[in-house]
Amino acid sequence: MSQIILFDLDGTLTDSAEGITKCVQYALRHFGIDEPDLEKLKHFVGPPLQEQFMKAYHMPERQAEIAVAVYRERYAKIGMYENKPYEGIEEVLKMLREEKKILGVASSKPEIYVNKILEHFHIDTYFDVVAGANMDGTRTEKDEVIEEALLRLGMTDKREDVLMVGDRFYDVEGALKCGVQCIGAGYGYGSPHELELAGAVYVADTVEDLKILSERYRNAGKEETLPDTQGETHQYTAVPRNDSLLKKIWQVVYPMGLYYLITFVVAQAGAVILYSWYTMKNAASTVEEMQALLMQHTVLLNGIAALLAIFPMMLLYQKDKRFRIRGIIGKKENNHRQVHSGTYAMTVLFAVTASQVLNDLINYSGLADLFPAYPQLQSAIFDGQSIIVLCITVGFLAPVVEEILFRGLVFKRLQDYTGNGWAVLISGLLFGIYHENMIQFVYAGLLGFAFAMLMVRTNSLKVVITAHAAANLWSLLGKSLVNALAATNVMAYSILLGIFVILALFSGVCLLGGKKISNNKKRA
Numbered sequence: 001m002s003q004i005i006l007f008d009l010d011g012t013l014t015d016s017a018e019g020i021t022k023c024v025q026y027a028l029r030h031f032g033i034d035e036p037d038l039e040k041l042k043h044f045v046g047p048p049l050q051e052q053f054m055k056a057y058h059m060p061e062r063q064a065e066i067a068v069a070v071y072r073e074r075y076a077k078i079g080m081y082e083n084k085p086y087e088g089i090e091e092v093l094k095m096l097r098e099e100k101k102i103l104g105v106a107s108s109k110p111e112i113y114v115n116k117i118l119e120h121f122h123i124d125t126y127f128d129v130v131a132g133a134n135m136d137g138t139r140t141e142k143d144e145v146i147e148e149a150l151l152r153l154g155m156t157d158k159r160e161d162v163l164m165v166g167d168r169f170y171d172v173e174g175a176l177k178c179g180v181q182c183i184g185a186g187y188g189y190g191s192p193h194e195l196e197l198a199g200a201v202y203v204a205d206t207v208e209d210l211k212i213l214s215e216r217y218r219n220a221g222k223e224e225t226l227p228d229t230q231g232e233t234h235q236y237t238a239v240p241r242n243d244s245l246l247k248k249i250w251q252v253v254y255p256m257g258l259y260y261l262i263t264f265v266v267a268q269a270g271a272v273i274l275y276s277w278y279t280m281k282n283a284a285s286t287v288e289e290m291q292a293l294l295m296q297h298t299v300l301l302n303g304i305a306a307l308l309a310i311f312p313m314m315l316l317y318q319k320d321k322r323f324r325i326r327g328i329i330g331k332k333e334n335n336h337r338q339v340h341s342g343t344y345a346m347t348v349l350f351a352v353t354a355s356q357v358l359n360d361l362i363n364y365s366g367l368a369d370l371f372p373a374y375p376q377l378q379s380a381i382f383d384g385q386s387i388i389v390l391c392i393t394v395g396f397l398a399p400v401v402e403e404i405l406f407r408g409l410v411f412k413r414l415q416d417y418t419g420n421g422w423a424v425l426i427s428g429l430l431f432g433i434y435h436e437n438m439i440q441f442v443y444a445g446l447l448g449f450a451f452a453m454l455m456v457r458t459n460s461l462k463v464v465i466t467a468h469a470a471a472n473l474w475s476l477l478g479k480s481l482v483n484a485l486a487a488t489n490v491m492a493y494s495i496l497l498g499i500f501v502i503l504a505l506f507s508g509v510c511l512l513g514g515k516k517i518s519n520n521k522k523r524a
Contacts, residue, residue, distance in 0.1 A: 004162045005096065005213060006149055006180075009107040009114055009132075010045050011167035011188030013089055014121070019075065019082030020045050027071040033057065045189045046168040048108050048133070048140035065137070080113055085121050086187065088207040093126040095214045104129040106149045106164065108140055129153055142166075142174025150178065165210065172198035185210070199322055248417050255316055255409040256434070259309050259401070266305040270297065298381050303393030306401040313401055317408040317461070339460050343511070347454070347463055350507035351470035352478065353500045354450060358443050359479055360497060371438050390476055399468035406431045406448065407455045407464045415456075424452040447471060453512050 010016040021041040028035055035041060044052050049071060053064040071079075096103060103126055107114050111132030118124035131149035133140040139148060146164060150156050164175035167188025175182035176199055184195030184203035192203045204210045274293050294301075362368065382390065406427055414423035432445025451464045458464075486493040 003100075004102045004104070004153060004155060006104045006106045006146065006162065006164045008046075008164075008166035008168075008171050008185070008188075009105055009109055009117065011190070012086075012165055012171075012185040013105070013123070014083050014085050014117065016080075016083040016117075017042055017045050017189065019079035022082060023071045023075040023079040024049075026074045027053075027067045028057070030070045031059075031063070031067070042189055046108070047170050050137060050140070068137075075113070080117055081120060083117060083121075085123060086207050089210075090123055090126075092207060092210045092213070093123060095211065095216065097126055099215055101213075102153065103127050104149050104153065105131065106142070106145045107132045108142055108145055108170070109133060110135050142170050143177040146174055146178045146180060150180075163213070165204075165213075167195075169194050169198035172200050183210075183213070197322075252410055252413050252417075255313065255405055256430070258312065259405055262309045262312075263302070263305040266301055266308065270294070270301040270304070295381060296384070299385050299389055299393050303389065303397050306393065306397035309401045310397070310404065313404040313409065317404050317412075320409065320412060339458055339463055343458065343463060344466055346507050346510050347467045348470040349503060350450075350511055351467040352474045353504035353507065354447065355471040355474050356479060356482060356500050357497070357504050358446055359475065360482075360500075362439060362443060367439050367442065373437075391473065394476055395469055395473040399465050399472055402431075402434075403451070403461060403465045403468050406434070407451055408461050411452050411455055420456050424449055424456070427452050450508070450512070457512055 007013050010020065018038070021038040021044065024041045024044045025035055025038065043056065049068045050061075050064045053059045053067045054061065059067060093103065105114055105118065105127050109132050111130060112135065114130055114132040115124065118127065118130065124130075129149055129152045131145050131152060133145065139145060147156075150159065150162065153162075155162055159179040162180045164171060164180050164182040165185055166172065166175070166182060167185035168190040172182040172184060172195060181201050182199070184190070184192065184198075184200035186192040186195060186203040186205045186209075187207060192205065195203050202212070204212070271290075271294060274297060275290060278290070278293055410430060411423050411427035414426055417423075418426075428445050428448035431448030431451075432441040432443075435441060435444045447468075451467055454467060455461075455464050482493070482496065485496065
């Protein structure tokens with residue numbers, strides 16, 4: 001259970017709507033805008049003021065800055081005190097302090113005002129740190145304020161021990177950007193639905209519900225529990241679900257079925273269009289001619305299918321991701337899994353060298369001789385194709401949609417049910433089977449295992465897409481250079497192959513072994 005808890009101020013600790021809305025009303029009158037209904041100004045509670053003036057009243061930046069200054073004229077004298085702590089909030093704070101919890105405040109309100117309000121209501125003594133915006137308009141975004149609080153607490157490397165409590169989606173999204181889980185204060189100014197949709201792990205409908213943060217309260221036999229936020233971000237333990245075996249299988253395979261359906265529809269529509277176009281130009285056409293025509297356009301049709309499939313696949317992936325962040329499926333995930341910049345370079349190195357080594361091993365194993373139809377089919381599809389179409393389809397669209405499908409959906413869902421080991425094995429095999437020929441089954445299956453392990457290490461779709469794209473582009477553009485060298489200078493080729501093997505092993509160990517390679521960066 002988290003030992004460090006950060007609270008938002010407005011709508012979480014205090015009911016400040018009256019003071020904020022009256023000061024906004026005061027600022028608007030300065031510009032001749034009369035808004036008598038304070039309820040219509042409640043959206044100003046929580047987010048940065050300047051941003052809200054610009055968004056709600058279409059003010060240019062300079063005018064919004066003046067509006068904030070006018071707002072503060074009244075707020076500093078009157079507005080901040082038109083405010084009151086929520087009933088029961090001090091009892092919650094006291095309970096948490098008695099349990100030795102470290103408490104803090106992270107608010108987008110200027111820090112000087114936050115301190116004055118806490119002191120005015122005599123609740124400042126409960127907090128070890130108070131982080132807010134600067135008066136000069138900097139550090140106003142929620143993630144920036146939370147980062148400042150983490151920095152002052154010395155917790156930038158221990159985010160899994162920190163929990164945020166806030167009432168708006170800004171609070172939840174800001175926390176998740178910082179790798180911190182967030183509880184929604186549903187009694188504040190945001191709706192429970194808004195908080196849940198943003199990714200809150202729990203929504204407290206009342207101040208009383210915040211007592212779930214207290215170990216004493218939970219140990220008293222209360223039924224509700226708060227999901228654990230601790231644990232290394234790169235480790236994964238499967239969380240069993242009550243789904244039947246058939247439902248689990250369905251959850252894993254139906255995204256593949258959806259993708260096959262999209263590609264089938266595109267292929268059939270493409271065949272109809274090509275047939276109509278070809279017969280208009282030619283009085284007669286044979287089956288062989290139509291087959292050749294379809295073969296010539298296979299790459300283009302695959303690219304169109306991939307482009308159409310990316311959107312539904314990404315929707316499914318994002319839905320799963322939100323559920324994991326909230327702890328509904330699998331193990332809760334950290335949404336702030338930034339990757340070291342060097343990881344991408346190492347990923348490209350690994351993908352290129354591993355791709356070349358695997359291709360050479362397959363060539364020397366005799367598989368190509370056992371299955372001669374594949375090289376012939378590959379030649380029929382790729383020969384004469386535009387290099388631009390090939391690079392876009394094979395080097396970009398295919399890696400994107402296939403990684404969302406096989407690592408983002410199939411692998412991650414298997415991981416939810418079985419843990420890492422079986423998920424890596426099964427998803428790799430499915431990725432090989434998907435390619436529908438023995439040579440590609442071996443090549444894609446082995447790369448699929450590697451990409452799945454890379455997903456375990458980084459939990460980053462961007463990384464595995466980068467790896468897949470690099471491998472595909474090398475197969476398109478670089479492999480032929482190595483093959484040409486093999487045909488002209490065996491000694492040089494052997495040396496180069498040895499270098500590729502060493503680099504593949506080195507980059508593979510760097511990526512898949514040792515310490516975790518995701519990090520949490522402080523936001524400026």
